[in-house]
Amino acid sequence: MYSADKIPKKRLLSMQLDLSKFEPATGEEKLQHEQMRASTTFFRDGMRKLFKNPLAVLSLCILLALIAVIVLAPLVVPYGYSEMITVNGKRDKGARNMGPFQYSKLEQDAINEGQKIFPHIFGTDELSRDYFVRVVYGARVSLMIGLFASLIVLLIGLVYGSISGYVGGRVDMVMMRFVDIIYSLPDTLMVILLSVVLDQVLGLALKGTALARVGSNMLSLFIVFALLYWVGMARLVRGQILSIKNNEYVLAARALGAKPGRIIKKHILPNCMGVIFISTALQIPSAIFTESFLSFIGLGVQTPMPSLGSLANAARGALQTYPSKLVFPAVGICLIVLSLNLLGDGLRDAFDPKLRR
């Protein structure tokens, strides 16, 4: 490299720099000139904000713990959700309506003989089935329904809203009038009505097919959600697309000859995904609410499959004698809905650009 001596002597008034007055920067000095904070992506920034919100973190932990229990419990607990308790291969008729951690007489005898019997954490129900397993399966069914119903709503709303918003004009008007009509229907009443009807119609149509195992009640629940609840999502997606589609980069993509499907998928949807996902997350607790309501009035999942709503309903019969049977599913529903609500709020605060300060 250059050294100060090798450079020819400069003339008077020359602008040439005198290199002897400079010295190379050390590594530490170089670091100071780099950006003070690592650049962050939208996602990482949102996650940072989410983790600063103690309520959201707490509800995330509760949800993860619940999911862990739901996944692991059936592997650990040796009872099935519709299986009556047997001791040494014989049906144990004394195991009805036991309290938490109680053993029946037959089981006690077996323990005294040296057998290991898994404790009934929540006791048993009136058909001598392990109640803990039933509550766990009930929570699983409720969460599954919430999740799938929201996904169905997301899918239909996304496709319908994108087409309506992107095409615009007369197509948009006709499509949105249709949405308005469905939107003005009283949803819970229609859900009840359709569940009654679909339950009967599907029950006959499905007899003997593979789908019959899922149960016509649960299928009709999904169909009802798919028919009624997508309109809110479609409106949201359309609004987002209308606000994004006039941006210059969309015009640029169109000028380059990109097809509408590609523009929507690559340029528009990624920009409104945050808002859409938050709305989907907030849909889950409301779906769980609706499912438990329907189960409570006898239109939910089919027996013997439990859901938290139907367990709470069944517990009403023996409310005075066995109140714990109500408390477990009730706490389950409230805990799931509460933590999903709080997490959804947290996500909205963290990711919704309109709320950014």
Added chain:
Amino acid sequence: MLKYAVKRILLAMLTVLIIAAITFFAMNAIPGGPFDSEKATDPTTKATLERRFNLDKPLPEQFVLYMRNALRGDFGISLKNGRDITTTIMESFGVSATLGGSAVGLAIFFGLGFGCLAALKRNKIADRLIIFFTTLFVAVPSFILATLLLLIFCLKLGWFDVWTAGGASYALPIVSLAMYPMSYITRLTKSSMLEVLGQDYIRTARAKGVNEAKVIAKHALRNALIPVITYVGPMTAYTLTGSMVVETVFTIGGLGAKFVTGINNRDYPMIMATTIFLAALMVVMTLLSDLLYKAVDPKIDFS
């Protein structure tokens, strides 16, 4: 305004008609007619019965006949007990209306009160407590709350009779029905109150020396009420469906309980009549809340 109102009223009537059509055709899609029983009915008897109840006519014609009768107030008779459905609805609706009306009144009164309190005492203990409980109660379904209240106050503590029509027994069902809308209104009022209190006209009013109570009541609350009014429609819907489970839990013979019994008995004329009646009620309430909203808020134009 008038043009807008007429348009909305026409739209509401169309909605009720659509609901009635959906209900009618959905119910008729269920296989099996009312005169199919376990024993084989004599074909001529069956044909006579079907002619008697117009079941031999094509479906659209049956729908027109049904609607014509319904408009005259005749919804037919219940399959289960043979009673006139209109009489049943009218009898039981009184109980439900008292229950729902009190719950809505309670929810609005305390919701607004707590909401204002939380906004004015922001980040103080009162605010924290209110927000904690409202967050909690938004996550409790009404049937869980109703059953828990029944368990604690009727069965364990014995403070209330389970249900003897009227008087103090109304308290528990009303509370379990009012809790969710009350919590919702509280949150709604708090956020809109906070927004309004930050506006320039509030500062102007305070700078002019208007006393604080008047600033809150006249300048802030009136503006903060607008989002609450839009909630009236959904709240009615919630109260009507909520009363179904609450009445079932407390074994009150209201319209909601009749609806649930109808579902459990698969009493189709009853389900049909109740759905149309309740849906019409909901549509009317939503219409009223929309009209009220437009009338109260001068910032909205009708173009």
